[in-house]
Amino acid sequence: MAKEKGRKLIAQNKKARHDYHILDTYEAGLVLMGTEVKSLRQGRASLVDGFVQLDGHEAWLHNVHVPEYSQGTWTNHSARRKRKLLLHREEIDKLESKSQESGHTIVPLALYFKDGRAKVEIALAKGKKEYDKRQTLREKQDRREADRAMAAARRRQRA
Numbered sequence: 001m002a003k004e005k006g007r008k009l010i011a012q013n014k015k016a017r018h019d020y021h022i023l024d025t026y027e028a029g030l031v032l033m034g035t036e037v038k039s040l041r042q043g044r045a046s047l048v049d050g051f052v053q054l055d056g057h058e059a060w061l062h063n064v065h066v067p068e069y070s071q072g073t074w075t076n077h078s079a080r081r082k083r084k085l086l087l088h089r090e091e092i093d094k095l096e097s098k099s100q101e102s103g104h105t106i107v108p109l110a111l112y113f114k115d116g117r118a119k120v121e122i123a124l125a126k127g128k129k130e131y132d133k134r135q136t137l138r139e140k141q142d143r144r145e146a147d148r149a150m151a152a153a154r155r156r157q158r159a
Helices: 014-019 034-041 089-099 130-158
Strands: 007-012 020-030 051-054 059-062 083-086 104-114 117-127
Touching: 014 020, 014 104, 014 117, 014 130, 020 089, 020 104, 034 104, 051 089, 059 117, 089 104, 089 117
Parallel strands: none
Antiparallel strands: 007 104, 020 083, 020 117, 051 059, 051 104, 059 083, 104 117
8 A cells, every 4th residue: 555645634723713813833643543543534523612731741632523433333432532632842841831821722723634644733822802803804805805806807908
């Protein structure tokens, strides 16, 4: 069997980018059970309510939903169990010191396979205020309208 290469996205947390200012991102490995890997290979997972908690110099991923493997037997995993993250000691220490600051949290952004290994992209984030969210939406809408107008102008030029 050939080695898997590249990055295959399983799940993304788009809501996190809307609700938080992303300050710093990290790539972490995951400690998984066999049925969890099989379920992830089917492309089934949800990061929506997920968060990372640092406990005794270890990072744990909570509330990430990986559904039970359909062909799994009594060895199947529970869908929302906490999973250990594999990070370097310096990264954990940095995250621990930064997350102590007011308003900072650690959220998962993406779950993917990289060269055949399950990885999660986590971010140190600061919560946005309601007016920040509205401003972001307004900027996104303005960009979309400008792109649309430029595309229409290009089409008129060609014709």
